[in-house]
Amino acid sequence: MPGKLVVGNWKMNGDLRRNDALLADLRVGWPVQAIRQIAVCVPFPYLWQAQAALSGSTIGWGAQTVSEYAHGAHTGEVAAGMIAEFGCRYVIVGHSERRASYGETDEMVAAKSSAALDAGMTPIVCVGESWAEREAGAGDTVVLRQLDAVVSRIGRRIAETVIAYEPVWAIGTGRSATPEQAQAVHEVLRKRLRKHEAAESVSLLYGGSVKAGNAKALFACADIDGGLIGGASLNVDEFLAIAGA
Ligand code: 13P
Numbered sequence: 001m002p003g004k005l006v007v008g009n010w011k012m013n014g015d016l017r018r019n020d021a022l023l024a025d026l027r028v029g030w031p032v033q034a035i036r037q038i039a040v041c042v043p044f045p046y047l048w049q050a051q052a053a054l055s056g057s058t059i060g061w062g063a064q065t066v067s068e069y070a071h072g073a074h075t076g077e078v079a080a081g082m083i084a085e086f087g088c089r090y091v092i093v094g095h096s097e098r099r100a101s102y103g104e105t106d107e108m109v110a111a112k113s114s115a116a117l118d119a120g121m122t123p124i125v126c127v128g129e130s131w132a133e134r135e136a137g138a139g140d141t142v143v144l145r146q147l148d149a150v151v152s153r154i155g156r157r158i159a160e161t162v163i164a165y166e167p168v169w170a171i172g173t174g175r176s177a178t179p180e181q182a183q184a185v186h187e188v189l190r191k192r193l194r195k196h197e198a199a200e201s202v203s204l205l206y207g208g209s210v211k212a213g214n215a216k217a218l219f220a221c222a223d224i225d226g227g228l229i230g231g232a233s234l235n236v237d238e239f240l241a242i243a244g245a
Pocket of ligand 1: 166173209
């Protein structure tokens with residue numbers, strides 16, 4: 001059975017004072033014996049803060065992207081080995097905001113996944129179609145192309161990743177996919193993972209306007225193992241309610 005996991009993606013939000021409160025409240029509020037795993041992916045400058053606040057708890061932390069290169073002349077980039085030094089368990093790769101705004105290609109996302117694994121971290125590989133692609137009936141083709149690009153680079157290590165299905169049209173829009181829509185795509189992804197003997201080990205997360213009010217119905221779906229939460233992860237009560245749903 002794939003593990004149950006809920007991850008907060010803070011995106012480019014936070015400051016030292018607010019993070020302190022949020023991380024402390026998270027640590028106090030999350031039951032040690034919870035079956036589900038939770039984690040937060042924070043901006044690079046706050047990795048040390050997440051490490052300091054969450055070390056020794058069951059809550060994981062991670063980054064939101066990583067360089068595909070190990071070191072060298074790549075001004076402004078951050079290598080997987082550097083992130084790993086801050087105790088990160090996870091790195092989000094291929095988020096649609098990075099694909100759209102920073103030109104990340106399927107091949108780059110695959111290379112970043114490989115770099116994260118090489119540094120001992122779990123890449124959370126994001127896939128998802130735009131509304132236009134869905135309307136054109138190409139949604140499944142798009143997410144499978146994005147998944148296959150990673151598999152063709154990392155092979156059997158796909159079993160060591162987490163995959164997040166995030167329909168672009170549902171991100172930050174307040175318009176979540178319905179449980180039926182999300183489950184249908186998750187089933188397609190699971191089937192493809194089965195072909196690679198990874199269906200039982202890879203957690204498939206849904207992301208896109210998940211709130212306390214819709215999390216339970218989404219997480220109850222057969223192939224949805226948890227969520228990748230954007231805006232709602234900045235509110236501790238809301239995030240904990242989602243994580244416990
Ligand atoms: P929202 O939950 O704000 O829609 O964002 C989802 C997301 O992009 C998580 O990575």
